[in-house]
Amino acid sequence: MKLIGMLDSPYVRRTAISLKKMGVPFALDQLSVFGGFDAFEAVNPAVKAPxxxxDEGEVLMDSSLIIDFAKRRLATTEEPDGTTSALAHHHRVLALALVASEKSIQxxxxxxxxxxxxxxLPWLERVERQLASTYKLLETEYGNGASEKAPExxxxxxxxxxxxxxxxxxxxxxxxREQDHPALAAHSARCEATPEFKAYPYPTG
Amino acid sequence: MKLIGMLDSPYVRRTAISLKKMGVPFALDQLSVFGGFDAFEAVNPAVKAPxxxxDEGEVLMDSSLIIDFAKRRLATTEEPDGTTSALAHHHRVLALALVASEKSIQxxxxxxxxxxxxxxLPWLERVERQLASTYKLLETEYGNGASEKAPExxxxxxxxxxxxxxxxxxxxxxxxREQDHPALAAHSARCEATPEFKAYPYPTG
Known part of the structure; x- marks a missing residue:
């Protein structure tokens, strides 16, 4: 299997780390939807990363759908299912993180x-307000111990x-800013220290 | 349960129709993320529809995550799981439709x-190119009989x-344009004639 996209995209990085965590083998092909638009289009005309x-040549998109497919069909490890309220809370925190990404990208x-x-500017102000609210909610979640079990x-x-x-x-x-989100900063540091995050690092320098 | 959002959003409409199809009871509260920003923000500070x-007061977002939660915990009907390649293809067509929505909204x-x-304009042209490619792929899928079993x-x-x-x-x-997408137009007409689509119609007039 081949995963196409750059690790500076949060959706690509999420997918790469998740597949590795699940034990699903794949090769990462770092094509850009900007610099590599034409090459990307040749593989996927919708030009959507990840x-x-x-292996059968099916072309999938959308990080949530790729991860769902891998989890249901390819994973060698399985996340526990939990109770109804645990699932609702799991989905709530995941959605907050997805919105934080989406608003940052906007x-x-x-x-x-x-x-x-x-x-x-009115559009930017609106998006920034949503971004600030979302990170505030996420900080509260992590301040309340949402990631107690991370990085395990x-x-x-x-x-x-x-x-x-x-x-x-x-x-x-x-x-x-870090000083407004100490719990998220600590959670990030714990995750970035794991083998999975180190295998697919945020590209710097 | 309460679902919040306007039916002119494809993500809200998708969610309402899906919950109805699954037999999950809910009330629809048609708040706008534009006209009703402040009222929406009071319920969900991220201001994200749907x-x-x-019932326990957990605030969920993201149509895919809401539908996944409903399917795994609340549904009275269950979709068949199918084979690995059927699941991959199912996810591929769903992703194309999600991208078609996203690019249209952009x-x-x-x-x-x-x-x-x-x-x-360069941004618009880029998005319109992705939109056209995506609908072309989707038309091919439906032309090849992807919705043969619809509306059942x-x-x-x-x-x-x-x-x-x-x-x-x-x-x-x-x-x-309809003339470029006859299979999609026919699929749309079949779906719009079902009780589920009629219960949550696209708002017109």
Whole structure:
């Protein structure tokens, strides 16, 4: 199987770390949806990262769907299912981390993909307000011990929260400050120290 | 349970139709993330539609996660699991429909949320190219009989494809034309005629 995308995308990094955690073998092909648009388009005309090409040649997209497919069909380890309220809470924290990523990406796109005179401040302010609220909720979750079992428990909420946090800190450090989110910063540090995160590091330098 | 969001959002409509199909009881509260930002924020500070509030008060987001939660914990009907390749293909078609929605929304946002002088044509052209490719792939899937069993089989790919198609036709008819997508148009018509789609119609007029 081949996973296509750059590790500076939180969705690509989430997927790579999750597949490794599950023991699913794959090769990472770091094509960019920007610099490598045409090459990416040749594999997946929708040009959406991450893209997973299965051994049978099926072209999948969407980090949540790729992980669900791997979990149900390919994983050698299985996450416990838990109770109904545990599942609801698991999904809530995962969704907060997904929204934190999405809003961070919207800010980055608005700032970097268009010339300054095409930026629209009311839109940016709206997205930044959602971003701040989301990270505040996530900090509360982690402050209340959501990741107590990390790094042993690289659950989907724990992976996605740590990946989102690192991405935001790298790309929009002015909007997401460590001193306001000590629990998330500590969670991130624990996760980044695991073999899975080290195998697929955020690209720096 | 309460589902919060407007039916003109393809993610909200997908979720409402899916919950109904599964036999999960819920009340729909049509709050807008635009006109009703402050009221929405009081329930969910991330202001993300759809939002599901469970009977225990857990606040969930993300249509895929809400549907996964409902399917695993609340559903009275269960979709068959199928083989590995069937699951991969199911996820592929569902992802195409999710991308079709996402790219349509990006075009609508670019056109309607910012003044004309803040629109950025290279960005629009890029998104429109992804949108066209995605609908072409989806048309091929449906032309090859992906929805043969619809409307009896309101699977997630079938629901999301029909919801995305209707949204695009209503919002950006200049970019997504019926004559180029006869199989999708026919699939949409079949789905829109089911009780589930009629219960949560696209708001018109």
């Amino acid at each position: 893209t997973l090409v299965t 800010v980055v796109y608005e700032r970097s993909l268009r010339p300054a005179e095409r930026m629209h 428990d690289l659950s989907q909420p724990n992976i996605m929260s740590a990946v989102a946090w690192r991405f935001s800190r790298e790309m929009i450090p002015d909007l997401v | 939002t599901l509030v469970t 075009v609508v946002y670019e056109r309607s949320l910012r003044p004309a002088e803040r629109m950025h 089989d309101l699977s997630q790919p079938n629901i999301m494809s029909a919801v995305a198609w209707r949204f695009s036709r209503e919002m950006i008819p200049d970019l997504v």
